[in-house]
Amino acid sequence: MNHDRPNEYPIPNTMKAWVLGNPEELTLVDKPVPQPGPAEVLVRVDAIAVCATDVEILKHGLPALIDGELPFNRGFTPGHEYMGTVVRLGPTVDEFEIGDRIAVEVHAGCGRCQRCREGMYTSCLNYGYRDKGHRANGFSTDGGFAEYAVNNVNTMVHVPDDMSDEEATLIVTSGTAMYGLDVMGGIIAGEGVVVTGPGPIGLMGVGVAKALGAEPVILTGTRRRRLETGKRLGADQVVNVNEQDPVEAVRHITSGKGAQYVLECSGAPNALNEAARMVSRGGRICLAAFPADPVPVDLAYLVRNNIYVFGIRGEGKSATHRAAALMAQKRFDAKLIHTHTFPLAEVPTAIKYARERIEDAIKVVVKIREG
């Protein structure tokens, strides 16, 4: 416990929050500060990172549609990669104390459907039904491009004192990468892992895979600077697909055997076919990204080679906790992917930087409060 922090925080009645009008229309408004219910707390949002999915939501609405309802013109506040300070406890909460610094994961499952009951809360069958207990802040419930947000206690993880607000916003991204490795088996020390696509999840995937002892960790991509960042995060080898055939490169690096795992983070049209040829017979592939439209897939190759393909959305199985632990232990330097910072008033600019990769932006963070 940090004895310097206050045990009470003044909480206003209203707050600044960005809300979504028509597609692509974000407006900064005054909204009532929300009230935490049972098992929930009020979080003062201190910083939030922009995710590519935020851009999708602005444009197209939610990735998992709820009875066709779209978020437009409903006063919805997006943003899901945030961290902050616990400032009010809902009824029955003793898992956190006022003043705790926390980072979030996205999904609070309903707790009553078959999937939640089996621990697969990111696949909650009541996705989007707030009344039934489901929350996916920034997706189906209000998110973090605002001064305050409400979180279920099971969507929060403690942030150590020596981790900056900016770095803490990256925990959820690391958690997604970690979940991808977990669903493929999770026991990866000494195994070859290829990460395809050096976006934020891919780069964190490199960091997590190396932290867990994977070897070799191979990163493929097109941008030299990002591949360099991948090296600093722990990649043993990087492959610039503009210069080398990535399948051949992986086969060469692994002495012809192929890797055990591919964490696909590029969403490129041929990524799955290539991934299949990067793994050895019986290998596994996690799809953490995807092309917008259907793409030709060589299913015969998957079947003949006993390959398993795992689609994931989000950061289930409490992977955020494991990722946070590795980051707290300084096993990899997540900060390397944080490239730009803006204040709350400039969320649209922040999103523009992330979207257009201005100045080779990787992770753009909105710092809402001085830490």
Add this chain to the structure above:
Amino acid sequence: MNHDRPNEYPIPNTMKAWVLGNPEELTLVDKPVPQPGPAEVLVRVDAIAVCATDVEILKHGLPALIDGELPFNRGFTPGHEYMGTVVRLGPTVDEFEIGDRIAVEVHAGCGRCQRCREGMYTSCLNYGYRDKGHRANGFSTDGGFAEYAVNNVNTMVHVPDDMSDEEATLIVTSGTAMYGLDVMGGIIAGEGVVVTGPGPIGLMGVGVAKALGAEPVILTGTRRRRLETGKRLGADQVVNVNEQDPVEAVRHITSGKGAQYVLECSGAPNALNEAARMVSRGGRICLAAFPADPVPVDLAYLVRNNIYVFGIRGEGKSATHRAAALMAQKRFDAKLIHTHTFPLAEVPTAIKYARERIEDAIKVVVKIREG
């Protein structure tokens, strides 16, 4: 032990065996009877079923190419779905006795590669390297369209006295279906399972799924007679895709929730996309068949809905033993898929019947010896 059986069998020096010349050229020749090595036995083949893969091998060669080597004009004997009688024991064998009736599974892994070491012997990294201990009879080593064959003891399962030779040839097909259910999790009582495609594996999949308590078991296909056979094997519902949209039908049958599992046995171009829409969020799909060429796949749907896809080849994890146990316990009537019988001399006719589905052939059995 059956006390009526002889404990010694006269074994000739040569045997009748079909061998592959050029593509599609099968010739009945005299070949030396092979000798079992350590951990191997000599099996007198009593009956063998024709598999769709046999047809592929005749036409195109092996599905898992070994350094580009093709089986043509090498004196190779195809056929992998056989049963017979143990007539000679190789050195060190005490797992079986002379006179035992047995059915086979295909893969004897090398026992020394990473995959075999982890129990994934159907993904053996030394596939095709006979010298290293790998055998896949009918694929990379001589198979069962012959009077005798050699088998590793770990590829055999006992056949009870009251099971006919013909039925015993179907154990390996049931084993493949069972393996498909196993890789998706295996604990399926009370869960919805859709089997797409009423070929032999699909129909056995219906039988196994129902035997293990799945509910509802839904079978989709185009041929009325096969769907009827599916019902007799335990399908709670059948869907004729010529008459109904199969995704809508499954959604309707499951009250909108979708099934938990799909065992894809059709190889239809849109089968995976449809399967993805048949399962609920977080559902699982096993691909036991595949289209010959790449097909458009909506990967975004897989990712957004946390769907896992398992390619399988063969009948790993000793699924053959479990399938044999269910058949011995008469949990489903595998014999329903056995439609035609021919003698050894008529293997080409048997294959023709299976290939062209003459008289709606499902499983065509070659009976080599009177049982």
Add this chain to the structure above:
Amino acid sequence: MNHDRPNEYPIPNTMKAWVLGNPEELTLVDKPVPQPGPAEVLVRVDAIAVCATDVEILKHGLPALIDGELPFNRGFTPGHEYMGTVVRLGPTVDEFEIGDRIAVEVHAGCGRCQRCREGMYTSCLNYGYRDKGHRANGFSTDGGFAEYAVNNVNTMVHVPDDMSDEEATLIVTSGTAMYGLDVMGGIIAGEGVVVTGPGPIGLMGVGVAKALGAEPVILTGTRRRRLETGKRLGADQVVNVNEQDPVEAVRHITSGKGAQYVLECSGAPNALNEAARMVSRGGRICLAAFPADPVPVDLAYLVRNNIYVFGIRGEGKSATHRAAALMAQKRFDAKLIHTHTFPLAEVPTAIKYARERIEDAIKVVVKIREG
């Protein structure tokens, strides 16, 4: 849906319910009918079975103590193996309709602790904290020796029209047996399973194991009549430990190899040591019962033989749903263990019969309402 059932039920303000005073003191009182909260329904209890744990609770209090609080003199109503009719829906409930017949499982986890989050809700770390959402009816919240009870929707399973009230009370017992098989791996077709102890869980374990294709299923015990019941439930072999050494018997039946699994349901002092010698190297044992006091255990044997031991309490991982499916499909005749029936007014007599095994009572059911 059963169109004959009413869609509204008259619900009184008070109900008859048994409450616990001092240890062993049960009194029938009038209590207010409870109100279902969010995700909960009001169940009209139609029948309830007596469990050995009920006797323990009467005598000693709860098996998982909550901060030392005992249930005595708090107006607590025990009883957890019940079934009934949904008569009122709490807010947000659409999983069930008024008039649905249901059976229950015990544990509604808190949904917010690490264990619930990973799907291990029977190990909820907030066990007993009603305020945090945990319910274990008949343990930490009011149970079913009463006319009405409140249940979370995730603790209920549908009962088919053709299953009697009495049989439906046995679902939860079957669920516990099924969970025991699940935690050991769950894929048991063709594998040897020994059930030690022919109490209710053991006998249901025989039924479930056989339904899933285990072979051989061996039941050990001392009472001839119960072993006979075991045979009728599917045991391939029974061993009377008064007449045979059970370890030798199992070794003999399995041709010296030992079984794959033991489901220990006797609680006998030497049961674990014997179970270890019944399984083959690498075998697994589930402890579903236990001796009251510490007993000598040969840990060296467990370690040297790579044996895993799984303690279970209750019926986690939705095993109740799977058990209910097998019972609905009439895979085994659970009714064979139902030996006696009493009305609500005679709960103490019912418990006495169960406790003292009067007239060789196995399952004693209290029928609260005519079905």
Add this chain to the structure above:
Amino acid sequence: MNHDRPNEYPIPNTMKAWVLGNPEELTLVDKPVPQPGPAEVLVRVDAIAVCATDVEILKHGLPALIDGELPFNRGFTPGHEYMGTVVRLGPTVDEFEIGDRIAVEVHAGCGRCQRCREGMYTSCLNYGYRDKGHRANGFSTDGGFAEYAVNNVNTMVHVPDDMSDEEATLIVTSGTAMYGLDVMGGIIAGEGVVVTGPGPIGLMGVGVAKALGAEPVILTGTRRRRLETGKRLGADQVVNVNEQDPVEAVRHITSGKGAQYVLECSGAPNALNEAARMVSRGGRICLAAFPADPVPVDLAYLVRNNIYVFGIRGEGKSATHRAAALMAQKRFDAKLIHTHTFPLAEVPTAIKYARERIEDAIKVVVKIREG
């Protein structure tokens, strides 16, 4: 590949080897250098560590008796924790080259029994049957207290150039610790792990657990110096059980919640009961050590708290490869447990040091050849 190494090694016909006569009688003799068979290589033993099990074998014979056969007076050479140089390849071997430095794991399964077929080769049902392919060097086949030994290729792992011979002998010990963590689930980042007993396996368990991100890692023991070594290997907290009650200490360190996992390496009579109270409800315990005689165990506690107990013998599931990878990546300093070194001629002295913990010996290494 190290280009400096020779590609041919002179191999004598005979070698120096220690053999076991009567219990406790070790004699240095001249023996023929063994010949590698298929899938085997000849290893020039360069260094070997003494294990507590070696002492047991000298005294009592093999831990897994083979039909009652004891190793005494059979010319058996013990020793299983060795490393060396590949100097001759058996038929078909291409996994290694002459000149490769390797470390070993113990068990080459038979590859044909049910356990090997499922990847559980340390539980091989043909344990001790050399003819059937099983090898457990230093247990049932000749080990490494000799100049040469034969190893199956699946029992060897590459040693990097910058790892000393002495350190490489510790790989198998780390592998055992890693296997213990693997069988409990293996995904341990951010989870509390208690290691009880600071012997070699326990200390390596600390190193591996910390390398994989466990937190906190707590080590309990009695010897101050060993606990200090544990701290240097990564323990966040150490508990001297002579000074503190270890259960209370663990509960205190974990803020009352308990740890997730206990790796029991002490073999103390009350260790399992204490471990059960160290973990939270639903926690897991691996027994990597054991008391010689049966001890009182509170099974009721295990059952009531859903605790799983995993007995392990050896280093299955290729854990040695994963441990070697972490050591090659210098994730923990295994060398800290290497305390003494002797030449081949002084094996009895080396064993005496290890056995009597002379000068607080932890790992005593016999250096057979100058590296």
